Amino acid sequence: MSHQALIEELRRQGEAEKRAIWQAAETEAAAYREAAGRRWASEEAAMAEEQRLAAEVRAREISLAAERDGLQRQGQAEIELAERLYHLARRVMPVLQDELRGEMFIRLARELPDRPWERVHVNPSDLAWAREFFPQAEVVADGDITGGVEALDREGGLRVINTLEKRLERGWPMILPAIFAELRGLADDRPAS
Numbered sequence: 388m389s390h391q392a393l394i395e396e397l398r399r400q401g402e403a404e405k406r407a408i409w410q411a412a413e414t415e416a417a418a419y420r421e422a423a424g425r426r427w428a429s430e431e432a433a434m435a436e437e438q439r440l441a442a443e444v445r446a447r448e449i450s451l452a453a454e455r456d457g458l459q460r461q462g463q464a465e466i467e468l469a470e471r472l473y474h475l476a477r478r479v480m481p482v483l484q485d486e487l488r489g490e491m492f493i494r495l496a497r498e499l500p501d502r503p504w505e506r507v508h509v510n511p512s513d514l515a516w517a518r519e520f521f522p523q524a525e526v527v528a529d530g531d532i533t534g535g536v537e538a539l540d541r542e543g544g545l546r547v548i549n550t551l552e553k554r555l556e557r558g559w560p561m562i563l564p565a566i567f568a569e570l571r572g573l574a575d576d577r578p579a580s
Contacts, residue, residue, distance in 0.1 A: 469563055473555075480551050484510065484534035492516045495535035495549045502545065508537040 484491055492513045504524040509517040511528040517536065518526050529537070535550035555562075 465567065472563070472566060473559060476555055476559075477552070480533040480555065484512075484551065487534075488512065489516055491534045491551075492536070493520065495551075496520050498549055499536065499538055499547055500545075502538075502540045504538045505541040506539045508532060510534055 492509065493516065496517070504521055506525045506527060507517055507521050508527045508529040510532045511530060513534070513536075514526060514528055517524075521538075524538070531552075533551045535548075535552075535554070537546070537548045537550060539546050
């Protein structure tokens, strides 16, 4: 083979090898770009999932905080409402006593145990009833009593308070839930705005 033909053949083989190397490099680069793209997409998806989860956790935290705050506010509002309702009940007791004057006193006085009462405290308007019902006792007018009687025995060891005020105080923990249930029922019956 001639020198010229040899150079030509080497050049041709060199070009073919160069094309093969270049094609292999391009194939490898394309595979690398594709793998890098998949990794990037995977990383992007992982970051998006992390962000979604973090946002979900934060949303739950915010929701729980809002719910807790709402419950605290509702609890505080219920405490304030309970106090207002209690004071309102105390204010309307004289109306109840006026409607049942005498009958209320006798009913509450009869509930006392049979004892030698030394002193009884009653509402000033119940003085006559008390003197008739407790003839041996000192009867004391007490404007703080709406209705009923507070009695002390002769030995001073027994004091019985059977007044409307004390009954309300003792019964309030049982009355209040019923009032709240009634109020909630009224609220549930309201038409939506």
